[in-house]
Amino acid sequence: MSRRNTKSQQEVLDILKQSGLALNHEMIQEQMSLNTDRATIYRILNRFSQDGIVHKVVGDDGKQYFAFCSNCTKDGHQHNHFHFRCIECQNVICIKNELRVQLPEGYEPINFNGVISGYCSKCCKQRNGV
């Protein structure tokens, strides 16, 4: 089952790369010039996620966000970092610091999902009337 290169796939990847943010399906669809179906976008994103091309993060709003893996090599994927979700502008950014959480004896971690939500600096300032 080898992968094929399609226009929709290319555009989704371009959008993710260029934004530098973690985007959800809706944000991506808004930025698409192609009229790609919702289901297809989900399939593309999940494929990317499986292939280790993007991170998948579930926000505290329950939505799935996808971000291009900029710091990952093909050997090691570093997903143990937090994301910050601004509840005003909706941007989800990556907080680079890798961190390790001590699990109880015998627990086997598979997926790390850390999200902090609040106001990003830009929206903080705007709220304070600057």
Add this chain to the structure above:
Amino acid sequence: MSRRNTKSQQEVLDILKQSGLALNHEMIQEQMSLNTDRATIYRILNRFSQDGIVHKVVGDDGKQYFAFCSNCTKDGHQHNHFHFRCIECQNVICIKNELRVQLPEGYEPINFNGVISGYCSKCCKQRNGV
């Protein structure tokens, strides 16, 4: 708008306290002896969450989990800890270690949501055929 004490509310709280886990709506409803409506359970849980009686955590499965605040005082709520979700037995436990994540300058955090999923020690053993 003062709160009233109802049987459904009592039972939900009892279930949360007694289980010691973070439970989602479905898990709670299964354990209820009363025939309480789904919407009501959600309303109860959100009320508890607003009142600081329970933590609300969104899992990497996108579902809302609620856990009784055992370590919180009325002054300080400590929600900056991870939860572990076992993808086998579905249990969500609280990992006590409080931790602090360094945010970029000017960012204002409001909600912390950290979930690690994988296999808990019990399910690890079972999978290894012990």
Add this chain to the structure above:
DNA sequence: TAATTAACGCGACTATGTTGCAATAGCAAA
């Protein structure tokens, strides 16, 4: 150029969570 099949579009479906509204039932005051 033709064959193979990955990827797509469409529609239907599931599940989670929320909301409006009329009915019910805590709680406090009489």
Add this chain to the structure above:
DNA sequence: TTTGCTATTGCAACATAGTCGCGTTAATTA
């Protein structure tokens, strides 16, 4: 105890996210 106020509930409808089956399209390779 009774009465009145209104928080809470049940029901139904709704919104949204995400998935899946299936027939069609188009990327790749021979």
